Amino acid sequence: MRKILFLSFIFFYSSVLFAQKNLIPMPQHLEISKQGSFPLKANLTVGAGAFETQAKYLANQLEGLLQTKVTLKKSGPIRFQKINNTVSEKHDYYELKIDPSGVFIAASTESAAFYAVQTLLQLVEENQASGSIPALEIKDYAKFTYRGAHLDVSRHFFTADEVKLFLDYLSRYKMNKFHWHLTDDQGWRIEIKSHPKLTAIGAYRAVTDDVKDSKLTKDGRYGGFYTQEQIKDVVAYANKLQIEIIPEIEMPGHAQAALAAYPELSCTGGPFQVGTTWGVMDDIYCPKEETFALLEDVIDEVVTLFPSHYIHIGGDEAPKTRWKTCAHCQEMIKKEGLKDEFELQSYFIKRMEKYINAKGKDIIGWDEILEGGLAPNATVMSWTGIEGGIHAAKAGHDAIMTPVSHMYLDYYQGNPQSEPLAFNAELRLDKVYSFNPIPKELNAQEAKHILGPQANMWTEYITNFKHVEYMLFPRLLALSEVAWGTSKPEAYKSFENRVIHEFAYLDRKKINYSKAIFELNGNIISRNGKMYYELSTIKNDNTIRYTTDGTAPTVQSAVYKEPVVVDRTMTINAANFSAARMVGSVLKQDFVISKSTGKSVQLLYEPNEAYQANHTHTATLVDGVYGNKQYFKKNWLGFNGKDLVATIDMAEPVSFSNVELNVVDQNASWIYYPQAVKVYVSQDNQNFTLVQEVGKEVIAKSKGTIKLSFEKQTAKFVKVEVQHLNKIPAGSGGAGSPAWLFVDELSVY
Incomplete structure (x- = not known):
């Protein structure tokens, strides 16, 4: 008998904890009782007390939730009372007490009574299947008057x-x-x-x-x-x-x-x-x-x-x-x-x-x-x-x-x-x-x-x-x-x-919402001169499967165990799998590998602190990933009134005849194509020779991908200078202000 009682207590206590942890927003103070619960039986009665409007609102909501008749009277097992709140910092203070005899709401204001009802409705929804609300006591208030x-x-x-x-x-x-x-x-x-x-x-x-x-x-x-x-x-x-x-x-x-x-x-x-x-x-x-x-x-x-x-x-x-x-x-x-x-x-x-x-x-x-x-x-x-x-x-x-x-x-x-x-x-x-x-x-x-x-x-x-x-x-x-x-x-x-x-x-409620917290996250990391793609998810009970040939992952695809080596142009597709079924959407990442991928880069000017590619800084320019032109935070470097001057250390002399880079033109956001791009080469990082440059006309026709071709060079250092547009032209939004310059991926071929 003692064991049965103990198991019953464990079930009750865990259900109360469950109810507690799923309230949003969490109350300021919640005390769990050990004494029973209030039954959500048919023909409930709500006593209006001092808050008739809120009592009517509650009765209407309960009828919809429980699909049962809820009566409104002067008194009942669910009842309201007005109290004074003597602490000015405790805005919209209310108390909610639930025990086997009923539900008691004490509130300082009409709005406080309404918020007490919102908390109660969440508890009813949480415990509807069990048919009763566990006993507890809440003392709650808002920290801020403006929410x-x-x-x-x-x-x-x-x-x-x-x-x-x-x-x-x-x-x-x-x-x-x-x-x-x-x-x-x-x-x-x-x-x-x-x-x-x-x-x-x-x-x-x-x-x-x-x-x-x-x-x-x-x-x-x-x-x-x-x-x-x-x-x-x-x-x-x-x-x-x-x-x-x-x-x-x-x-x-x-x-x-x-x-x-x-x-x-x-x-x-x-x-x-x-x-x-x-x-x-x-x-x-x-x-x-x-x-x-x-x-x-x-x-x-x-x-x-x-x-x-x-x-x-x-x-x-x-x-x-x-x-x-x-x-x-x-x-x-x-x-x-x-x-x-x-x-x-x-x-x-x-x-x-x-x-x-x-x-x-x-x-x-x-x-x-x-x-x-x-x-x-x-x-x-x-x-x-x-x-x-x-x-x-x-x-x-x-x-x-x-x-x-x-x-x-x-x-x-x-x-x-x-x-x-x-x-x-x-x-x-x-x-x-x-x-x-x-x-x-x-x-x-x-x-x-x-x-x-x-x-x-x-x-x-x-x-x-x-x-x-x-x-x-x-x-x-x-x-x-x-x-x-x-x-x-x-x-x-x-x-x-x-x-x-x-x-x-x-x-x-058929409310549309983002499931982004379930998504796979991909992170590009560099280790010992090599590039890797690291995958992670909050759902530890799922299995991540991936491919590197551009095909969609299936239950037969490779299981992710450690970061994937990125040593060639490839497309990595990955997804969560649970019980042989895909969970969520496929994460796709294209990698375009060039001779500059993974190399060290030095900048003459720092990008704006708000657009530093999630603080990966220079690595984003040579990580093999092209930035999304609708989303500048992750892969792009943004400069406001400054040029991009980047020197790539190729580690050893290499031969190449092309340099490619991506830029953005979104004038409504004060972002403009550069007015010129220049490529220099050097053997010692001191003395540089100009090998190619393009101006506004070529850049305007580039559709955001600027390609510079020249006679084959062999050099250890490549410097790319991307000159911003200076001031935004008259007649455009932000005229006279410094133009923004966004650049990503410096590819050397």
Whole structure:
């Protein structure tokens, strides 16, 4: 009998631990009880107590989950109570206690009661099969008052129903702010009744290849907008989910859709088309009275639609090109006693802030609003890094931390070869989870100005909502735990296991998500003068099989035991296998071997720290792997305003007559082909002889692969000089700024 009781206790205790480890976000405090469980029997009763709205919400959710009648009464085995939270740092404090007699929720606020319900619903889902919830007690609260996620609906439009789904996803994981990016160069998405052309013209753009099959394409135009009634409906929906919607109306930059409708608000008078390409446009609002009058009309209507404390006014990526040559702008600089165009932008932002403040709202701006002086009551959204947030907090301003390094969900979350098209950078699940929103540079008092984190979903390459889901999940789960304040990067594997368990919920809901955490990872290593390809995966119970002849791996293929020697041009295909079946997708890596592969390289100038090929630095130039032109983080070296000057040590004199290299031309991202490439040879690494050079015309025809041929040379050292374009030409985005140069793979034949 004692043995049976002991085994029963072990089963109970392990089930409680299972329930504990799969909550997302993890509560601040969870105490496991040893006394029974609460049965999820038919005809449950929920007692409303002090939180009738949340009781109704819970009853409705339970009916859907358990497929049984749930009654709402004044009291019942599941009951609510209001309590006081005396500790100001414990935002949305709640307690959840479960024992055999019932479920008790005590909450300090309406939103706290809602979050308690979200935790309870996760526990019900976890234990539904067993028919009861193990006894436990949770005391929980949020570390940050701002737990945000952003969705860009300007580059690609998503319906009101799809936005509601996005809100559903945020609410499950206790996120409480939705940043709705409603205007940009590629589309104006909010109905403004006093200025109907903003949507009649600005909400639609010409059809491009990425949207030619979209349901939103009609009569040669693509786009859409939200009526004010639709916005009111979405705001009301968010309110029920305890989510505050913060609208963004961009100014003074990212205004091309508005200027297409009202070109007189520009410095040049237009005409303009709603944007069909991405990047930074030179044409922005001209700071004249007509512009301020229209924007004030817009604000008048926006504040009636959104009860939020904040209005986001953008303020980012506003080139001063037009302002510098605009007579009106230059006269205004003199009239207002401003120093330059940066202070003119500050004047613009401060003037709009004053108007918005008079409406009872505060503004948020991207960290460029720091340029020329920060508006008096502004909150800074720090995106270019954490420095903007640090500056704001030290100056006594609130800040929201959303740096590109950890919070940009439009980046690849796995191997670009197997992931859908994304922005050319990488943000894996563990990187999101590692983020600490409070910079170490701040003292305790300054740290109070950090309101919390936000992740951003920019949609240049995201054309439909299923793709939005894919980019959101599972990184939203990491964000939620960071924002709630219970993330533990040192225990990432435990979190990753909870994420994998949550995939079952996503599958049941038919939510599209990335399985990148299961993928094979390939790493090129050099050892004793030889190159190897190393394979790894988090699923240790699987077998990796691979081929080197370009064929797809099968259950009969070689089993991976150690890094594969790369000593010839080859294609390695590898995949996980479990129980004689392939798990996940095939990892494919092409290697093109030349006489320079694996050799030592020295650079005259260091690449930009953000584009150093995952810190493999010079080795990436001669590793036999050609960089993906949609993803610059892994194999490319990026130089901003610098040349690539690389000297390859061939180890001994070798004969060759060709040098080949790859470059990138993506002007919207300020990346340009070089203006010249030169090849030199030397026997002593001191005295070099020029053997070939090519200029702009040859490079322009190269399609990114530049080949230089010359009479056969025999040399120990080869120097390749790739000259960047200096300044971006007038009329292009970023005109006058240093051009970026991206180079990969220097092949010597």
